[in-house]
Amino acid sequence: MTDREQYTPGPASGAQIRKDGEKWTLILVRELRHAPEKVWQALTDPAHLREWAPFEADGSLGTVGTTVKLTTVGAPTPHVTETRVTRADAPKVLEYSWGDHDMRWELESFGGGGTRLTLWANIGRRFIAMGAAGWHICFDVLERLIAGEPIGRIVGPEAMKFGWQRLNAEYAKQFGMETPDWPSQKGRTN
Numbered sequence: 001m002t003d004r005e006q007y008t009p010g011p012a013s014g015a016q017i018r019k020d021g022e023k024w025t026l027i028l029v030r031e032l033r034h035a036p037e038k039v040w041q042a043l044t045d046p047a048h049l050r051e052w053a054p055f056e057a058d059g060s061l062g063t064v065g066t067t068v069k070l071t072t073v074g075a076p077t078p079h080v081t082e083t084r085v086t087r088a089d090a091p092k093v094l095e096y097s098w099g100d101h102d103m104r105w106e107l108e109s110f111g112g113g114g115t116r117l118t119l120w121a122n123i124g125r126r127f128i129a130m131g132a133a134g135w136h137i138c139f140d141v142l143e144r145l146i147a148g149e150p151i152g153r154i155v156g157p158e159a160m161k162f163g164w165q166r167l168n169a170e171y172a173k174q175f176g177m178e179t180p181d182w183p184s185q186k187g188r189t190n
Contacts, residue, residue: 004151009140009163012170015132019125026131028119030139034146036107039115040091042146043105052141054134054155061096064088070098074156129177133167134159 014029032039042048044062049055055070064085072079079099087095087104094105104120117139123131137154144151154162172178 036091036115129172132171
């Protein structure tokens with residue numbers, strides 16, 4: 001068995017939601033054992049992003065004003081959006097949009113050389129628990145990549161094989177939201 005086959009995400013944690021008018025924001029916090037510089041490289045370098053992120057980037061996200069094409073991975077049809085990096089204070093803050101979702105990454109040194117990584121992502125209310133579950137798995141894969149133990153990107157339909165439904169239900173419960181009644185959850189069809 002490979003490390004990938006043995007991977008199971010831990011319980012839903014480190015997430016909260018904020019509502020500002022009609023806009024919903026998902027806030028995910030993860031403490032990583034690695035220095036902000038290493039985490040920054042994983043967030044901005046296309047080769048690193050290819051190993052863990054839910055999109056491909058055709059250029060570095062590390063420079064303000066850069067225009068980069070982001071291609072969603074695992075989508076039923078190719079979904080390509082163009083983004084401009086609006087803030088890149090290495091290795092502290094990175095801001096850009098992914099489609100119509102604003103993304104803000106904050107990296108804060110903590111402990112003995114670790115990073116507290118915070119993702120602020122505006123997302124439709126219906127998709128907030130799904131997004132939390134997806135990013136949870138991406139963050140796990142990111143952590144292993146930076147540790148030099150890559151297990152390969154787990155996004156889109158493939159995340160279903162790795163406990164995404166359980167995470168989605170746990171986050172929905174934490175956020176006080178209904179979980180869609182999927183046949184796969186109940187073991188029956190409607």
